[in-house]
Amino acid sequence: MPVWKRNLYVLWVGVFFTAASFSMVIPFLPIFLPQIGVKQHVELWSGVLYSAAFFAGALSSPFWGSLADKYGRKPMIIRAGFALFVIYTLTAFVTSPYQLLALRISQGLLTGFIPGAIALIGTNTPNSKVGYALSLISTASASGNIVGPLLGGAIAHLAGNRLAFGSAGLIVFISTILVVFWVKEENFTPNKQKGSVRNDFKQAWTYRPFVLVLFLTVVTSGSVMTIEPVLPLYIVKLGGNAENASLLAGIVFSLPGIASALFAPFWGRWADKVGFQRVLVIGLLGGAIGTLAQVLFSQIWGFSIIRFIYGVFFCAVYPALNGLVVRSTPDDFRGRAFSFNQTANQIGGMVGPVVGGYIGGIFPAQSVFMVTGLLLLAATGMAYWKGKEFNGRVKHDLIHEK
Numbered sequence: 001m002p003v004w005k006r007n008l009y010v011l012w013v014g015v016f017f018t019a020a021s022f023s024m025v026i027p028f029l030p031i032f033l034p035q036i037g038v039k040q041h042v043e044l045w046s047g048v049l050y051s052a053a054f055f056a057g058a059l060s061s062p063f064w065g066s067l068a069d070k071y072g073r074k075p076m077i078i079r080a081g082f083a084l085f086v087i088y089t090l091t092a093f094v095t096s097p098y099q100l101l102a103l104r105i106s107q108g109l110l111t112g113f114i115p116g117a118i119a120l121i122g123t124n125t126p127n128s129k130v131g132y133a134l135s136l137i138s139t140a141s142a143s144g145n146i147v148g149p150l151l152g153g154a155i156a157h158l159a160g161n162r163l164a165f166g167s168a169g170l171i172v173f174i175s176t177i178l179v180v181f182w183v184k185e186e187n188f189t190p191n192k193q194k195g196s197v198r199n200d201f202k203q204a205w206t207y208r209p210f211v212l213v214l215f216l217t218v219v220t221s222g223s224v225m226t227i228e229p230v231l232p233l234y235i236v237k238l239g240g241n242a243e244n245a246s247l248l249a250g251i252v253f254s255l256p257g258i259a260s261a262l263f264a265p266f267w268g269r270w271a272d273k274v275g276f277q278r279v280l281v282i283g284l285l286g287g288a289i290g291t292l293a294q295v296l297f298s299q300i301w302g303f304s305i306i307r308f309i310y311g312v313f314f315c316a317v318y319p320a321l322n323g324l325v326v327r328s329t330p331d332d333f334r335g336r337a338f339s340f341n342q343t344a345n346q347i348g349g350m351v352g353p354v355v356g357g358y359i360g361g362i363f364p365a366q367s368v369f370m371v372t373g374l375l376l377l378a379a380t381g382m383a384y385w386k387g388k389e390f391n392g393r394v395k396h397d398l399i400h401e402k
Helices: 003-036 042-071 073-091 097-110 113-124 127-159 161-182 197-206 208-225 231-239 242-274 276-296 300-314 317-327 331-362 365-385 387-401
Strands: none
Touching: 003 042, 003 073, 003 097, 003 113, 003 127, 003 161, 003 231, 003 242, 042 073, 042 097, 042 113, 042 197, 042 331, 073 097, 073 113, 073 161, 113 127, 113 161, 113 317, 113 331, 127 161, 127 242, 127 317, 197 208, 197 331, 208 317, 208 331, 208 365, 231 242, 231 300, 231 365, 242 276, 242 300, 242 317, 276 300, 276 317, 276 365, 317 331, 331 365
């Protein structure tokens, strides 16, 4: 078996476990807050906790990207995995929201397992197989996001949220051990020049299509994360059963992941035929319509069906963006390109939850869905109208680079 294919399979398992551990913890933070003394402004606290990790990650990602170019992507994945193991384990013992906030900041500063895995695959997979590999990794993340909420919700229902957090730490530890022994990074030439984030930014700016991808990533990530702080509480409200809140939230949270696991391979194969840009536009448009449609339902079953349909389309977005990162940057810059893409994700993830938590704390939860849908529509318009310009610039810039 070729090394790149073994790496892909092992990292698929690692990303699956890491995504599962993440989704065992994060969706249930708003429900966990009252258990550690937060009685008022739960939505606002939830938004701050979501944003803290993204803010810290936006600051640290370029630094880790520079180290990855110097020492390799594999060491960065291992570092991130062990850090996440410690953070999730400690989360099981917090007694105040401030302790939880400190751990979320640490998570943003130190982790990055899945982005590191994507970067390693993007730099160690033959160009003709990159689209296939990225779509396969997308199914790993989606499958983990299916299992995580279900497993986390079940454990929280039976034994409490603290045990669910501790279990998440153990799962990500297993993911890291797999990488240690089974992943081999072949296509890596250490960067012997003195690292400079400022110079990296200047170089990134010269790849104009890549800059457009970064902007779309910020808008997309921010629009998605606006809904995260209020979604668990909204699901509980629709379900009308506080006793089974964690289990119900876990089931509904898993629906877009189920859709992604089923349909992401289709979008990946189609992207190889028609291009990542066209798939991106369709995914964004379907996600926007699906988000807006969720405000029309006041019963949990109708809401759940729309969440699934939303997932069918939106699962195309992030693999398409990752594919455009590969297509719009040269090989020797790709590791740093993925770190900048991660920073863009973190910036959007930082702003989105604060906006969503603020709006959800003042206006009805449906208003958050409306804002999210409109932002996705704006991203759709940009991806569509800049499509011809983007495709032309990719070809011109890469030919010029060669």
